Amino acid sequence: MLIDTHCHINIMIKKDFDVPLPQNFKELTTPLIEDCKHAGVTKIINVGTSVSESINCITLAQNYSTLWATIGLHPNDADENWKKDIESFKKLLQNPQNKIVGIGEIGLDYHYPDHNKIFQQTVFEAQIQLALDHDLPIVIHTRDAGQDVLNILETYKSEKLRGVIHCFSEDLAFAERAIALNFVLGIGGPLTYPKNNELRKVFTTVPLDTIVLETDAPFLPPQEMRGKKNNPANIKIIAHYLAKIRNISFETVAHTTTDTAEKLFKI
Numbered sequence: 654m655l656i657d658t659h660c661h662i663n664i665m666i667k668k669d670f671d672v673p674l675p676q677n678f679k680e681l682t683t684p685l686i687e688d689c690k691h692a693g694v695t696k697i698i699n700v701g702t703s704v705s706e707s708i709n710c711i712t713l714a715q716n717y718s719t720l721w722a723t724i725g726l727h728p729n730d731a732d733e734n735w736k737k738d739i740e741s742f743k744k745l746l747q748n749p750q751n752k753i754v755g756i757g758e759i760g761l762d763y764h765y766p767d768h769n770k771i772f773q774q775t776v777f778e779a780q781i782q783l784a785l786d787h788d789l790p791i792v793i794h795t796r797d798a799g800q801d802v803l804n805i806l807e808t809y810k811s812e813k814l815r816g817v818i819h820c821f822s823e824d825l826a827f828a829e830r831a832i833a834l835n836f837v838l839g840i841g842g843p844l845t846y847p848k849n850n851e852l853r854k855v856f857t858t859v860p861l862d863t864i865v866l867e868t869d870a871p872f873l874p875p876q877e878m879r880g881k882k883n884n885p886a887n888i889k890i891i892a893h894y895l896a897k898i899r900n901i902s903f904e905t906v907a908h909t910t911t912d913t914a915e916k917l918f919k920i
């Protein structure tokens with residue numbers, strides 16, 4: 654059994670961002686989720702990036718017993734309405750039927766030239782606090798901002814602080830600091846890309862129980878499927894690849910990463 658700890662089925666099944674799911678969404682999602690089951694991917698977490706996409710993730714979770722949701726404001730999606738958005742998240746968190754298992758994806762993204770560091774940090778910290786207040790793990794997005802992400806997380810270090818560094822693409826020193834803060838490393842397609850030797854070194858060095866698998870579908874397909882839309886069923890490819898580079902069995906990878914994900918997200 655495998656878990657996709659980070660994907661966006663809500664985005665896979667429509668063209669535009671931040672609009673509701675199509676009325677007939679189940680016609681698209683039911684076969685997709687069946688394919689995942691056949692590939693052994695029996696639990697899936699859809700990750701929110703805005704209020705409207707977080708609500709879409711919740712809708713999916715409410716319709717399928719094997720799906721869960723996280724809610725959060727992605728650093729590139731936060732705007733002047735962010736305080737209102739966090740109030741919306743607080744309301745969503747009041748209903749246990751919303752199947753919310755984490756806050757994310759949240760973090761810092763300094764990739765685009767017009768980014769505002771102070772603004773992003775403020776929104777990030779408010780959502781770390783939201784996670785701690787609700788005793789939930791955090792799903793971190795970081796791009797060109799690794800040191801600031803770690804420095805901020807270190808100021809919140811506590812028993813309750815925990816989560817996953819999504820789409821891990823940093824070095825071993827970063828991995829060790831993140832693991833010391835009770836974070837695990839999320840990995841998917843990029844592990845298989847020819848240029849990523851440094852990344853493979855990290856994922857053959859860290860303890861196996863600090864790794865969770867993710868596809869980030871529809872983004873970042875594994876090497877053998879590049880150019881195509883990614884799918885949560887491809888978790889199987891990532892698990893086989895990780896087993897190969899660590900020289901351990903597929904079953905060990907499947908069992909350990911599933912166990913880590915189940916404990917972290919309580920699913």
Ligand SMILES: [Zn+2]
Nearest residue numbers: 659700758869
């Ligand atoms: Zn994502």
